[in-house]
Amino acid sequence: MSQDDDRRPLASRDTGWARRIASALARSSITPNQISVASVAFAGAGAAALLLLPAPAGPLLAALGIQLRLLCNLFDGMVAIEGGKQTATGALYNEFPDRIADSLLIVALGHAAGLPWLGWCGALLAALTAYVRQTGAGLGLGHDFRGPMAKQQRMFVMTAGCLVAAAAPMWAPARHALVSAAVAIAAGSLLTCLTRAHALATRLRDGGGKQGGGAGG
Numbered sequence: 001m002s003q004d005d006d007r008r009p010l011a012s013r014d015t016g017w018a019r020r021i022a023s024a025l026a027r028s029s030i031t032p033n034q035i036s037v038a039s040v041a042f043a044g045a046g047a048a049a050l051l052l053l054p055a056p057a058g059p060l061l062a063a064l065g066i067q068l069r070l071l072c073n074l075f076d077g078m079v080a081i082e083g084g085k086q087t088a089t090g091a092l093y094n095e096f097p098d099r100i101a102d103s104l105l106i107v108a109l110g111h112a113a114g115l116p117w118l119g120w121c122g123a124l125l126a127a128l129t130a131y132v133r134q135t136g137a138g139l140g141l142g143h144d145f146r147g148p149m150a151k152q153q154r155m156f157v158m159t160a161g162c163l164v165a166a167a168a169p170m171w172a173p174a175r176h177a178l179v180s181a182a183v184a185i186a187a188g189s190l191l192t193c194l195t196r197a198h199a200l201a202t203r204l205r206d207g208g209g210k211q212g213g214g215a216g217g
Contacts, residue, residue: 008145008152012074019082022075026083032076036093039072043101047108055174056166062108063162066155069101073151095130098151102126106185109158113178122182125189126154132196141203144196149188157184 012018025035046065049058076094080086087093103123110119129150137143147153161181165174 022078032080
């Protein structure tokens with residue numbers, strides 16, 4: 001399996017602006033792991049803004065935090081691989097901060113929409129999409145980044161919901177934008193878990209991956 005098989009396909013990775021910024025970061029003392037941790041800080045700041053500040057400031061700052069989080073997710077891998085700054089713990093920093101950032105933002109979305117349970121449900125299902133992907137990788141089948149609600153799609157939906165809520169804070173359906181985003185993320189994440197699991201089962205039945213079994217944690 002090539003190194004690129006483990007990376008989420010991103011068109012932005014091949015853009016000139018991304019390569020220039022990643023190159024500058026690689027020449028600095030900043031490490032990929034520090035960029036990964038920064039993604040959690042941006043997600044936390046965005047989540048806090050959505051919960052604590054009224055519209056339009058809260059949703060706008062949440063949308064900004066989401067985009068900064070995604071930029072960190074882009075640059076940590078580019079600095080590590082293209083910049084030649086990989087570390088022994090890079091795989092951990094590549095996964096754990098993503099799960100924390102997702103949960104912070106999606107749980108905050110549910111609370112801001114007035115449906116806390118929906119936020120927690122969405123966060124759990126988002127984490128499960130990554131679990132199914134990692135299970136496939138552990139079985140030797142590579143990482144499956146298919147949607148319809150992978151990380152980029154989840155964050156796009158949440159950003160859109162926040163921008164609509166910010167655009168019309170006094171408009172009655174503005175809160176409905178956050179509710180709709182939370183519903184779409186939860187339902188889409190569930191569908192993503194099912195599609196990835198189905199694809200994984202199909203490949204295993206066709207003879208791919210490692211054979212074996214046993215108790216799992």
